[in-house]
Amino acid sequence: MASKGIKHNIIFADFPLASFASLRFKGFLFVAASAFVVISQIAAHAAEVRTLTLDQALEIADSRNRDIQKAKEFFRQVEGKYVEERSAALPQFTVTGQVARQQDKSQGVIAGGLIPTLEDTRSIEIGLSQAVFTWGKVGAAIRAAEKGFRTADERLRISRQDTRRDVAVAFYDILLAKEQFAIARQNLDQKERHLDEAQRRYAAGVATDYDTLAASVSVENARPEVIRTENLIRQAKDRLRFLLAVEVDVDVAGSLEAVMKPVPSYDETLTVARKHRPELEELRQRKEISVELVKIANAEDKPRLDIKGGYGWRQLDVGDAHGNGQAWSAGIFLTFPFFDGMKTRGKVAQAESDRRSIEIDEKKLSDSISLETRDAINTVKEAGEIVRALSGTVNQAERLLAMAEKGFELGVKIRLEVEDAELNLLQARGNLTRARRDYLVAQVNLDRVMGVLGEGKSVN
Template identity: 25%
Template structure:
């Protein structure tokens, strides 16, 4: 076969071996618009669009490619090589026959060869290790993605509840402003009628101004909280974004079973360490068996050309072919194998200590979360009772103030107590919901399917 024809044939075959992904067009999925999103819709959106989650999924794909790349060593490895040489001085050899010596010259002045060789591994410690560890690497990548998704669910839920709390706080402030505006109007009328001095009127103005400042501050912070939730779920800043609170009754979702037993296996962090330990055991096993021989086979076919005239180099071909086995037995590596075994065993011990330390951390995290939850639950009941009492006190003093029995200062004090009790109740409700999420995360009961 002429060399130019051989090269042309190889070039024609190259596209058949190229991965189809090189020709595939990347499709960009259009993001849905969240104009009236519930908590579950925000979580679903985050699990599909948050950059951190997408990066974890890409890491899974990268890991899969790395696994397949490592395992590809079991398949035949086919390579083609070509050479072209011009011998300025050809190799010579003295030949002695019957006491007479003569000088023989070997080969032509111009030589060329093309060799196609296939190699096949039959026994290779590194490939055996790759085969055994593939399962655990896939498991590790999926567990890392699960960990990212669990943290995303917790963060999005807390951010959603924070916005809901701020919206409720705005409602309380608006109710307070409405009361203060009426009180200011009444104080102004009484002052104009000469029934009271201007002190009540001025106090009403101060209280109203402070409440309006609180409303402005809460509204501005609410903009940041919306932006933060956008960031958590991976939502574009230039798209319409709104939340639905119609079915969000925070009070009905605060209870949790505090008698659940802590199971370390439910925690994704603990399972990740167990997977890492399995991988390290495989590494130790590989180092122990690295002295095993490597056995491979090969077959090749070559096209050889030689001629003293360059223009006639490829006129005649002298083919050759060989098939054989190759075995490599490591005899002495300078103690490297022993040191690698000891190093891997020490790394196993480190992981065992990490498992113990992680157990202790999980237990501490759970105790802290459950204690915080119980304290917040008690605060919620207390603050809810305080709201009822403060409202009764305010209504009573308001009637007494209208009858001229109580002073305006008493009225302002009761109104402040009512507003404080309402805000405290909202804060304790948010803290309770957050601590409930912390308890579930500590127990490992939050899953990406919930």
């Protein structure tokens, strides 16, 4: 009995060990499979990230941006309007068919039953209508539709230039955020090195708790900036992806280094802007269209001539009588609505008011462009001067920090002087990076103000 009990205990003891080994092996397989899935997802996500240069981003935006696509659709709408207006000058053909039965018993009563009261009619006819004279209405409508094409072209230019500006700004914002993140990361790494140095000095007995605590606080204060700048990178990338209308994540490859260009004079810039701004050109075309619309409205109560005709076959059954054969008609018709209750006069007044409103908008936009031109030139000058002023500051700040750190190691500098040098270097790098970004954006905005962004036109 004892031996059986021992054997039973052994079996009972061995079973959990085997089960546990099996569970460990299954757990290992599960963890390995999960890790493989995670790694595969990370690799797939990394493969979906598309790195773009500025030229590539602008090329994608030109074909996929929603505003540009909408402007292209407006061009197609204008094309349809032109076809619609041109049709008024072309002959109109219609096919008319008829199968009808009518009965009028009053005729039988009047004629004593001699006239049949039931009548069946069947006919088919091709009709022609051609406008001959419309008091200039048709011609004005066609000319207005033709000018609509140029309006659509200018609207497409507006969308393309605005999109190019927005894409360029988003591109430079990503580069700026990356630079700011790198600066924040370097600042954190540097403060972590200071903490390590303070801890070593404390272990060696040449530093106090205050030194290590101050270094630790500096490290923790530097972390939020790293988090903020990393989030700025994500936001800027999402903004660029929105402008490009793409589903995959995007990244950029480029630099904020800029070639300093001479700033054009105000008069030269304004002359180019008034010549090439698509908004001004669109208003000019709309003003010409409004002139044609006044002519169209003025022709509403004027006489017009039309040629109308028809040719076909007709069958008529009246009582016991039957007849069928060819039928045709032709004539010149005059229409003269000499009094329409002052409706035409009201339309003319509205059209003339629209024309004057467009002229006012043109003058207002011209004044606004003058102000935009001054602001754009001043912004470029300001950004360029800041870049020049800060170009040598970073090198000086780096030398100052190196000297402060070396002096602190030798005991001739205090931590406050090192922190001041670090702060100066951080500010110098950040200011220079932002100044370069601002200069590039100012150049892009100046080209947009002149109306030549992406069109390869110079000030001259």
